[in-house]
Structures are given as structure tokens and as C-alpha cells.
Amino acid sequence: MEKYHWNVKTWRSIINSFACTSFENLVDYDTPRDSGTKRQLKAAERTKTFYEQLFEQDEKVHGERILALGGGFQKYYRRKCAVDIGLNEDVAGYSVEFHEFVEGKETDEEEMKELLAETFSPLSPSKLRMVSGPFNPKMVVFLVAQGIDIFDNSFAIKLTETGHAFCLADDFPTNSNFEVVDFNDADKYADDWTAPFENCTCYTCTNYKKGYLQHLLNTKELLASILLVMLVFAGIFGYLPYA
Ligand SMILES: [Zn+2]
Numbered sequence: 001m002e003k004y005h006w007n008v009k010t011w012r013s014i015i016n017s018f019a020c021t022s023f024e025n026l027v028d029y030d031t032p033r034d035s036g037t038k039r040q041l042k043a044a045e046r047t048k049t050f051y052e053q054l055f056e057q058d059e060k061v062h063g064e065r066i067l068a069l070g071g072g073f074q075k076y077y078r079r080k081c082a083v084d085i086g087l088n089e090d091v092a093g094y095s096v097e098f099h100e101f102v103e104g105k106e107t108d109e110e111e112m113k114e115l116l117a118e119t120f121s122p123l124s125p126s127k128l129r130m131v132s133g134p135f136n137p138k139m140v141v142f143l144v145a146q147g148i149d150i151f152d153n154s155f156a157i158k159l160t161e162t163g164h165a166f167c168l169a170d171d172f173p174t175n176s177n178f179e180v181v182d183f184n185d186a187d188k189y190a191d192d193w194t195a196p197f198e199n200c201t202c203y204t205c206t207n208y209k210k211g212y213l214q215h216l217l218n219t220k221e222l223l224a225s226i227l228l229v230m231l232v233f234a235g236i237f238g239y240l241p242y243a
Contacts, residue, residue: 008053012061022064024095025085026050031072032100040077043070044084051085064092066130069119073100073111078118086123093128094119096148102133103155109142116146134158137168137236141176156236160228163217165204167197167235178235181210189214202234203227 008026015023027050028043035043047070054061067086071078086094096119101107120129130150131143140151159166163183169175181196183189189210196205196213204213204227216224 008050012054012059016060016062020063022066022092023061024066024068025054027068027070027081027097029070029097029099031070031077033073035072040072040074043072044077044080047081048084065090066093066095066128067091068095068097070097071115071119073115075114075118078115079122082119082122086119091127093130093150094123095130095132098131099133101135101139103136103139103158104134107139112142113146116148120147137166137172137178138176141173144173153233153236156229156232160225160232163228165196165213165228165231167200167231170199183210183214183217186214186218196231200231200234202231204231204234 011026026047028046031040031043051067065088067088069078069081069086071081096116098112101112125147128150129148130152131148132152132154134155134157135143135151136155140155143151159180165181165183167179169177169179172178179197181189192210192214194210196208196210198205200206208227213224213227216227
């Protein structure tokens with residue numbers, strides 16, 4: 001694996017070269033649950049230094065600032081990070097590092113609620129709040145209730161890249177259940193000529209059958225992932241009117 005030297009100066013130059021409309025500060029990655037106090041303190045100090053260096057006097061960074069806030073599993077460090085760098089008025093919004101809580105990891109809603117409260121309580125309630133990473137629809141509903149406004153599409157991409165499709169319940173978000181079809185067993189849907197989801201009106205469900213999608217996936221046709229992404233995005237964007 002090739003290693004790159006990475007610092008705030010490089011980051012600033014990338015933001016400016018790409019003329020980004022918004023950007024995040026560098027943050028020492030979400031520290032894992034078993035991190036000791038020494039590691040936590042180092043992460044907090046490093047994040048603060050990264051932030052200060054990014055906006056050093058005479059240095060221009062173009063675009064709206066989205067403050068990336070970490071702090072791992074300890075409430076004290078969540079709050080510290082928010083206070084250390086979050087109180088600046090000149091920010092468009094906040095992005096909370098929550099990688100230890102994404103799809104596939106063990107999550108505890110009460111714990112997430114408390115950590116988010118530590119991050120947000122000292123900050124302006126009127127600014128955008130986002131999290132990035134694959135969160136399933138149930139988790140998205142939970143996070144919206146905690147005040148998160150923006151999510152990325154990585155859950156959809158993760159599902160389709162691993163040969164899955166999903167469909168939200170008809171009464172989403174009142175009911176946050178969702179159904180997943182797993183195409184990874186090469187024979188499972190080989191002779192199934194029903195739509196992926198019978199009640200779904202998306203392009204994929206109205207024009208293609210499970211057996212054909214299974215064939216496309218088995219033969220690694222590019223069309224397979226295109227059709228799955230269309231299906232999953234239709235499911236996700238379909239509920240936007242409820243937002
Ligand atoms: Zn569909």
C-alpha cells in the first residue's frame with residue numbers, strides 16, 4: 001500500500017483547487033469504544049489543532065464550512081469537541097462523526113441519543129446537521145428524530161454493491177420497517193418471474209423480474225447494479241414528500 005503525507009495545508013489546497021462549495025475540517029477519526037483517555041485527549045487536541053491550522057491568519061479557504069465533530073464514545077469528549085471548534089459563528093452546519101454506529105455495527109439508540117445531545121447542546125439549533133455513512137431507514141428515522149437533517153446515499157450504494165435491493169414499508173415513516181431481497185444465492189431467484197417488489201412502481205420493478213436481475217448479477221453485467229441502484233434510490237427518494 002502506498003502512503004501519502006497528509007496535512008492541513010494539503011487539505012486546504014485540495015478544497016481551493018476543486019472550488020468546493022462546502023467542505024469539512026479534518027477531524028481525528030471517531031475513536032473506538034475501547035480507546036483510553038490518553039487516546040481520546042490526543043484526538044481532541046489534534047482535531048482542534050487541525051481546525052486552527054485550516055483557518056490560519058492570511059490563509060483563505062473558499063466555500064461554506066461544515067464542522068466535522070467527533071469525540072467517540074465519551075460524552076465529555078463529544079462536548080469538548082463541540083465547544084472547542086463548534087462555537088464559531090461562521091459555519092453553515094455540523095457533521096457528526098458517527099462511524100461506529102453505522103449499519104452492521106452494534107448500536108444502542110439511548111447511547112446515540114445521549115452522545116448527540118452532548119455534541120449539539122452548546123451549538124446553534126438553526127444550523128444544518130448531518131451524519132455520513134450507511135444508516136438503514138430505521139436508523140434514519142431515529143436520527144431525524146434526534147435533529148439530523150442530512151444523510152448521504154452510502155446505505156443505498158452499500159446494499160446494491162453487495163447484490164441487495166430494498167423496499168420501504170408502504171406506510172413509511174410511520175412504520176420504519178423495510179424489506180430486503182438478497183440476490184447473493186445464485187439460484188434462489190433463477191426461476192422467479194415476479195417483480196422484485198410487487199407494489200413498487202419504480203422503473204426496475206415495473207420492467208424487470210427477479211429471475212432476470214439474478215441472471216444479470218450472476219453474469220456480473222453492469223446493468224445489474226444500474227437497475228438495483230435505480231430501485232433502491234426510488235425507494236429512498238419516494239418517501240421524501242413525508243420529510
Ligand atoms: Zn421498485
